[in-house]
Amino acid sequence: MQSVMRTIRTALIQSRVGANRSENLENARKLISQAKTLGAQLISLPECFNSPYGTKFFNEYAESIPNGPTSEMLSKAAKDNNVYLVGGTFPEIENSKYYNTCTVWNPEGKLIAKYRKMHLFDIDIPGGITFKESDVLAAGNSLATFDLEGTKIGLGICYDLRFEELAKLYRLQGVEILIYPAAFNLTTGPLHFELLQRGRAIDNQVFVLAISPARGTQGYIAWGHSQITNPWGKVIGQAKEGEEIVNVDLDLTECDKVRQQIPIFSQRRNDIYDTIKVGIK
Numbered sequence: 307m308q309s310v311m312r313t314i315r316t317a318l319i320q321s322r323v324g325a326n327r328s329e330n331l332e333n334a335r336k337l338i339s340q341a342k343t344l345g346a347q348l349i350s351l352p353e354c355f356n357s358p359y360g361t362k363f364f365n366e367y368a369e370s371i372p373n374g375p376t377s378e379m380l381s382k383a384a385k386d387n388n389v390y391l392v393g394g395t396f397p398e399i400e401n402s403k404y405y406n407t408c409t410v411w412n413p414e415g416k417l418i419a420k421y422r423k424m425h426l427f428d429i430d431i432p433g434g435i436t437f438k439e440s441d442v443l444a445a446g447n448s449l450a451t452f453d454l455e456g457t458k459i460g461l462g463i464c465y466d467l468r469f470e471e472l473a474k475l476y477r478l479q480g481v482e483i484l485i486y487p488a489a490f491n492l493t494t495g496p497l498h499f500e501l502l503q504r505g506r507a508i509d510n511q512v513f514v515l516a517i518s519p520a521r522g523t524q525g526y527i528a529w530g531h532s533q534i535t536n537p538w539g540k541v542i543g544q545a546k547e548g549e550e551i552v553n554v555d556l557d558l559t560e561c562d563k564v565r566q567q568i569p570i571f572s573q574r575r576n577d578i579y580d581t582i583k584v585g586i587k
């Protein structure tokens with residue numbers, strides 16, 4: 307039997323981000339319109355697309371959702387362009403707590419999903435990078451998905467890419483696309499960014515989209531290289547370092563094919579795994 311073609315044209319916007327919120331929003335707004343002219347139905351922005359990335363900036367740039375200039379711009383841009391818009395992330399404030407939050411807007415401009423980064427970016431690589439989001443941010447505790455014409459899409463943010471458990475939970479919920487706004491750095495980016503995405507894609511037989519800010523020259527320097535990986539683990543779109551839109555058609559029948567041809571989800575040995583007790587130090 308011939309499988310039905312299911313395609314979503316997607317665009318990743320690797321935008322330049324500076325210190326001025328209004329300029330960042332205006333730049334993102336223009337790039338969203340540009341992505342629409344390329345035929346994109348699903349458009350995604352980077353992590354911290356409205357502010358520099360750093361713990362000292364979170365409270366200054368934080369907004370409540372959906373009442374704030376960033377939510378307003380995203381809602382209007384989704385509606386004006388008649389697209390599904392994954393609004394990267396920006397710092398959210400609610401009840402005196404700060405979160406790193408991703409919002410999703412439908413073509414009517416309605417907020418249809420909100421995801422708060424679940425695994426906070428706390429690492430210490432001497433001579434490389436030290437970052438402690440938990441100094442300022444609270445972690446989210448919920449998964450978030452949305453539906454685009456019958457395709458279920460799951461959300462994560464940057465460091466979440468390292469946690470296979472989250473991706474697997476999404477897959478078990480029926481997700482076919484995982485989207486991670488992200489801002490890897492010049493230490494871990496070259497080693498891990500592409501590889502982690504390919505790993506998540508292969509393990510879960512899903513498309514993985516990761517969207518970075520363009521590489522800047524001061525403060526936290528993002529790695530760039532926004533990427534689209536198909537369910538076979540093949541990189542089918544990748545940006546360089548600068549501002550760029552990556553525009554690709556996702557053929558969802560690839561999920562059906564790989565899941566049928568390499569049926570790992572029905573071959574798991576939970577009968578064995580569940581009997582083995584382990585402790586993690």
Ligand SMILES: O=C(O)CCC(=O)C(=O)O
Nearest residue numbers: 427464465489490491494
């Ligand atoms: O995991 C990494 O190496 C980078 C993570 C990161 O930059 C983030 O979570 O914002």
